[in-house]
Amino acid sequence: MLIGTVVLAGLALGLCAVLVLTDRLLPAGRDRVAEQVESLLPRIQCAQCGYPGCRPYAEAIAAGEADINRCPPGGEDTVRRLAEFLGREVVALDTTLGSASMNRVARIDEHNCIGCNRCVPVCPVDAVVGVQQTIHAVIAAHCTGCEICLAHCPVDCIDLIPRDA
């Protein structure tokens, strides 16, 4: 009985030691998961997921901290692709987060723009051009339709129009 206990305990300790050793010795691989998750997102930087950009959200997903259904512009398609990539279950898109869509672009109403310059620095992709006291304009080809500028306009002169319209 005693021998048995000793043998088992010794075996367990020995295996523990080996595992601790290998854990120390194995080189840590570069975690490319976040990068790959990011490439599955639409990358329009709308921040509607609650993270300050697509990369931080991708990192949160990769770390298992965030749900995969928080990307409104990506839609169900993105959820499905993320689920497949990560081996997670497909969940319904969280529609409460926002309505950003890649099919729309922002347009500044030139009659109402007061040239306050508040929308210029907040645009994540620098698609708004203009200096203080002049009318601003959106470069439609660069605009991602992320809706961030809408909240910053004091005169509410930005609206979203369909892309290519």
Next chain:
Amino acid sequence: MAELMLVIIGAALVNNFVLVQFLGLCPFIGASRRLEGALGMALATGLVLTTASGISYLVDRLLLIPFDVEYLRLLAFILVIGAAVQLTEQMTRKLSPLLHRVLGLYIPLIASNCAVLGVALLNSTANRSLIAALFYGAGAAIGFGLVLALLAGLRERAEFADVPKPFQGHAIAFITAGIMSLAFLGFTGFVRL
């Protein structure tokens, strides 16, 4: 050498652990949804199978038999398998984080894969040499990987097929596995071990 090859063929095809001996069925069904995942799983299980069969053989011969405590075999083997699984987990986590994410739950589950324990126990009862035991483990791993990949490929295709509603999902997978099992019965008598 010829005998060792026979051991491998015997373990991989004739006495295939999954389809003939019906061991390790949970990962067989659980991890065969996609081919990539199945290949990863096959690799991980193969690693555990081979290392566990080697180490448990050594433990059996150098520890349990000299100290005359063979009645602890089951416990000791489970301990060894647990460690081997942990080792595999470490390796996938560090060397391929992506695979680790895909396999996720299934790596710890290898510990409860009866095929692994089965190989270790069969090795000690069959009185093989160390080399033969390692080859037996490797053969079991090859056989497991083979049928897992086969089933995954079949299931990927079945997804696209007109399967009657009551048979969709796991049901058709079980039926497919059953037919595969029948096919593997064709190897019976091929090699006598």
Next chain:
Amino acid sequence: MLEYTPDRRPTGGLRLPAHKEASTAQPIARGFVPRTLVLALQQHQGPPTTPVVRRGERVLRGQVVARARALRSAAVHASTSGHVRAIEDRLVPSVHAVHRTRCIVIDADGEDEPLPPGAGSAWPEDPEKQLKSIRDGGIVGLGGGVFPTAEKLGPQTPCKVLIINGVECEPYISCDDMLMREAAAEIVDGALIMRELLAAPECIVAVERDKPQAIEALLEAGRASGDASLRLADIPTIYPTGGERQLVEMLTGEEVPSTHYPSEIGYICQNVGTAFAVHRLVRAGEPLLSRVVTVAGDGIARPQNVETPIGTPIGELIEFCGGYRGDVDRLILGGSMMGYALPNDEMPITKGSNCLIAAARTEVRQDFSERFCIRCGNCGTACPARLLPQELLRAARDNDHALLDEFGLTDCIECGCCDVICPSHIPLTEVFRNAKFAHARYQRQEVFSAETQQRFRRHEERERADVQRGKDLQDQIRHEVETDEPARQQAIEAAIERARQRRSQDTDSE
């Protein structure tokens, strides 16, 4: 001219019933003058032309009505005389679908008055100018691709072989066959002109074996021309061997890489109709005014080939052929395999319209109920592009873009072979055509996303740099304040001292 049979079999493809007997029974009908012309500004692959006529202006046959400004373009001419009624947007059939595009609408006056003789410029000596002349002559690939001929004949990769495509493998179409029978000498002449322009060492005229009269006529014309570089290849009657890539592979054994055009590996294909048009331009100074159109199908009173002025409304052409007959199910532009149904017969014949089918109910497959794929693999055997339609179908229905790329969706030539042979009536070609659009959109979006990511990175970096610069500035000021503290104290004391002195002076002066 040497006749030979290539010893290769085409990849995939099908033997299809030809349906060409009715339209080849009589010679090409000539002398048809329409009442109206609808001339689209863009009848070629490339940027549209610019109109050079005004509303109400009288135009003569052969007069340029829209000029080619870009290199990859071809001018448009009035194909009969009349008055310009309007320049407006209209529905016009193009290569794969109907498009709304700008058109010059002309009311023909029935006189068909040509430009005075000598008005057209003579064929120049300089190759550069010859190309311009072809562009101004409005010549495009008449096989259906409508690629500007001047662009294709232009200086580029040296041409190894000029291939004159008279294969015409698609059912119902017989316009090239009839043209070869009736104008073989002109076609050979046009081919030799193009061969000279390209400086090609060899020229192969490819004709399907089921056109013995055309082959005979071409051989005769080839012998008469006395050119040793000409060869005639008679090739098996299998659809779609007439496809550019398929034909090049069939004749040369070289597979055209999917990333390249045949011209980029030294093979230029020109349709026999194009060769004829080049001949007319060079020898008679006549631009592309008309083309031979096959009017076929059981729904037509008199199926035949008609030399049709470009821009003729389809309805008028059908009227010329005796009108509709019986129960017409649909009107198809192009052949029965790659053509598409037209919404009405008001649209014009363009440079690319080779065939018009008024299909009776009995000619059209009525049972479209799709069954499940039984994996017979017939589609893979029939595919001339060596694709796996069954796998592509799965990827397309799953919207799996990575898989679509892997299985080579973009290499699908939409020939319809898989469609015809599928025992489960799966509309494979339709699925692939739609998937191509979706795939292109997906790829555009991926590029946009990657660019956006870059812009966001730069934006972030700049923001960080701005914040850093602000911090640096603050630090600098603080640093200066701290290091200069003694000097500052001294300056303050000096000022106080000065003030005190001034005050004491003030009190002194009082």
